[in-house]
Amino acid sequence: MVNLDSLNGEQREAVVTPQGPLLILAGAGTGKTRVITYRIAYLIERGVSPENILAVTFTNKAAKEMRERVRRLIRKKKNADKKNSPTTCTFHSLAVRILRKHIGLLGYKPNFVIYSESEQLGVVRKVLSRLNLKGKDAEPKTIRGWISGLKNAGGDSHSVAQPDSIGGLVARFVEYYDQSLKACNAVDFDDLLLLTLRLLEEHPAVLEDCRNQYRYLLADEYQDTNAVQFQIIKLLAEKHRNLCVVGDDDQSIYGWRGAKLSNLLHLEDHFPEIKVIKLQQNYRSTNTILKAANALIRNNTQRRPKQLWSAKGEGAPINLHCFQHSEEEAGSIVDQVEFNRIARRITWGNQAILFRTNQQARILETALRKKTISYRLVGGQSYFDRKEIVDFLAYLKLILNPHDDINLLRVANVPARGLSDRVRSSWLAESHEKQCSVYSVMKDISDTGKMSARGRTGLKVLLDLIHNERDVLQCRDQLSMKKWAEGIMDHVGYFQDIPKWEKNEESVANRIRNINQLIQTLGNTGAPTETGFQRLEKFLEEISLDSSREEQKEEGRDEVTLITMHSCKGLEFPHVFIVGVEKGLLPHERSEREGTLEEERRLFYVGITRAQISLTLSYSMGRKLHGQTLPSYPSPFLLELPDELVIRPEDAGAQSVTPKIAKDVFASIRDAIG
Numbered sequence: 001m002v003n004l005d006s007l008n009g010e011q012r013e014a015v016v017t018p019q020g021p022l023l024i025l026a027g028a029g030t031g032k033t034r035v036i037t038y039r040i041a042y043l044i045e046r047g048v049s050p051e052n053i054l055a056v057t058f059t060n061k062a063a064k065e066m067r068e069r070v071r072r073l074i075r076k077k078k079n080a081d082k083k084n085s086p087t088t089c090t091f092h093s094l095a096v097r098i099l100r101k102h103i104g105l106l107g108y109k110p111n112f113v114i115y116s117e118s119e120q121l122g123v124v125r126k127v128l129s130r131l132n133l134k135g136k137d138a139e140p141k142t143i144r145g146w147i148s149g150l151k152n153a154g155g156d157s158h159s160v161a162q163p164d165s166i167g168g169l170v171a172r173f174v175e176y177y178d179q180s181l182k183a184c185n186a187v188d189f190d191d192l193l194l195l196t197l198r199l200l201e202e203h204p205a206v207l208e209d210c211r212n213q214y215r216y217l218l219a220d221e222y223q224d225t226n227a228v229q230f231q232i233i234k235l236l237a238e239k240h241r242n243l244c245v246v247g248d249d250d251q252s253i254y255g256w257r258g259a260k261l262s263n264l265l266h267l268e269d270h271f272p273e274i275k276v277i278k279l280q281q282n283y284r285s286t287n288t289i290l291k292a293a294n295a296l297i298r299n300n301t302q303r304r305p306k307q308l309w310s311a312k313g314e315g316a317p318i319n320l321h322c323f324q325h326s327e328e329e330a331g332s333i334v335d336q337v338e339f340n341r342i343a344r345r346i347t348w349g350n351q352a353i354l355f356r357t358n359q360q361a362r363i364l365e366t367a368l369r370k371k372t373i374s375y376r377l378v379g380g381q382s383y384f385d386r387k388e389i390v391d392f393l394a395y396l397k398l399i400l401n402p403h404d405d406i407n408l409l410r411v412a413n414v415p416a417r418g419l420s421d422r423v424r425s426s427w428l429a430e431s432h433e434k435q436c437s438v439y440s441v442m443k444d445i446s447d448t449g450k451m452s453a454r455g456r457t458g459l460k461v462l463l464d465l466i467h468n469e470r471d472v473l474q475c476r477d478q479l480s481m482k483k484w485a486e487g488i489m490d491h492v493g494y495f496q497d498i499p500k501w502e503k504n505e506e507s508v509a510n511r512i513r514n515i516n517q518l519i520q521t522l523g524n525t526g527a528p529t530e531t532g533f534q535r536l537e538k539f540l541e542e543i544s545l546d547s548s549r550e551e552q553k554e555e556g557r558d559e560v561t562l563i564t565m566h567s568c569k570g571l572e573f574p575h576v577f578i579v580g581v582e583k584g585l586l587p588h589e590r591s592e593r594e595g596t597l598e599e600e601r602r603l604f605y606v607g608i609t610r611a612q613i614s615l616t617l618s619y620s621m622g623r624k625l626h627g628q629t630l631p632s633y634p635s636p637f638l639l640e641l642p643d644e645l646v647i648r649p650e651d652a653g654a655q656s657v658t659p660k661i662a663k664d665v666f667a668s669i670r671d672a673i674g
Helices: 009-015 032-045 060-074 091-106 117-130 140-152 164-183 189-202 204-213 227-237 287-297 326-343 358-370 387-400 405-411 421-434 438-444 453-473 481-492 494-501 505-523 532-546 597-608 636-640 659-673
Strands: 022-026 053-057 087-090 113-115 186-188 216-219 243-247 275-279 318-323 351-355 375-377 560-564 573-578 611-620 622-625 628-631
Touching: 009 032, 009 275, 022 032, 032 053, 032 060, 032 216, 032 243, 053 060, 053 091, 060 087, 087 091, 091 189, 091 204, 091 227, 091 532, 113 117, 113 189, 113 532, 117 140, 117 164, 117 405, 117 421, 140 164, 140 186, 140 189, 140 227, 164 186, 186 189, 189 204, 189 227, 204 227, 216 227, 227 243, 287 318, 287 597, 287 611, 287 636, 318 326, 326 351, 326 358, 326 573, 326 611, 326 622, 351 358, 358 375, 358 560, 387 405, 387 453, 387 481, 387 494, 387 505, 387 532, 405 421, 405 438, 421 438, 438 453, 453 481, 453 532, 481 494, 481 505, 481 532, 494 505, 505 532, 573 597, 597 636
Parallel strands: 022 243, 022 275, 053 087, 053 216, 113 186, 216 243, 318 611, 351 560, 351 573, 375 560, 573 611
Antiparallel strands: 622 628
């Protein structure tokens, strides 16, 4: 029997309300994951079949944690085996499950590939070339972002600002973009949701099939859902109405990527009988930190009222520092981090520095390096954006699907095999003319006289590689995927090629190690009885769905965390520094003209509520921009924090150090140095 004694009253009520629509307003640090997992276990105990339960969230990490917690709670039950367990996954993983089964109804093959951001950029460049759009406004990244926003809004082009470069060609651009993907039997990340919604709306049998399987639906981080995700949830839940959504409107900070706060605020419009339960007891922070957060967020008008509190006591006051310029701010904060380590025995790993924009990281990194302090920058270059990883995955995707123009053109001459940019451009132009894939053009080339002898040889080698390796992947005879992938990299000479474009020996070794780590993962994917095609398909799908994940902190490493406030939601740190709390940064200068001031306030609220024990805020009176120091001003949000909770710059001199504090500090320093 699931023991609910560890839950507080609000949590318990949320767990034992099994039927009908339910909104759980879970404030920061109030134990929402605990409530969700106990609720799933409670449903199973009450006789609900695990296979009829669906829990969706936004990250693979959150889905995995939820899955493991549920498994521990129900492990003693006879129906708790893996084959008969709740479906716990991300929205996109759910979409892939549905599409693999039914996407044929939309004209795709079930073995579709999911394009990464770099592959999408390749398609955008291809369409720009086709429409002959050039100039500074035709920036592929800007257009890719616009396409993503368009699809997250459900395809409504009027709800997303259009790039000037394609202003009058919106319909044609999107048509050509989608045609290019479909020709390669590929979809992008946003298509996963949009195509799933199409299936549910246009094919009643598919919707009924999903409704019959998923009779109890739980949606985590509901404030982050976009228009398409909302429609999918609504369609799935409308019949049985056993919908439980968990979210916090005060932590809705992703409006810029399509999240709609109205999905949470106006849920009663779609489910009038919904019950609302508030989780307000915080298990993370001191009351000083929570009182500051409560006072700040009360200034927002678009929210459901709630008041966080803690049983952890009042705690230390919040420190606010003012500096002459941003270099002084960075240096002083880093000094404080090191003082905490030496004098207060606070490890680097228990300290985090939060900031509004990625550009602020550079000056902090410089200051940390100067003091030889180990740190981890969260949200730096993704492992999956590294050249060697993109190249390796391109080879795998090409062998799986030779008609994948983007990946074929990427590696056709990597390593160099005489297939120049000019040659590859001619293939692409001919594929446009014949309305076929580049691979088809390559196979049909009869007049190779225009190519160099090396190019002709290179073309034959590439075509033979694709043909031969596809034959190998048909095999079910205990194929070692690890040895197979290593063989491809050796055959094309990729490892031998790395020193030609990467001169640093350590960097060469790192790039080879990165590929080998991924090869090891491929070797562990799927069952030996599956064909190589099936195992490779599964591997590439897992990579595509998890390519945005953060690299895990190395076990045992003591490092300061550097992280943006957008990336820190869901995390917590004993001691937090928030730097650059300035007008123009927080709130961002765009917020006034874009009407996003309340979202900026929510972002600050998220930053504040990451802190468990201590919180330090800082701003500078001058910040460098393009080599010039410009004046800056404290954020108006600072005036919204109660005076009695904050030691402000003008008060700092009045804070006396007691003999006991001084004695303890010096004793700690003596111990640390010897």
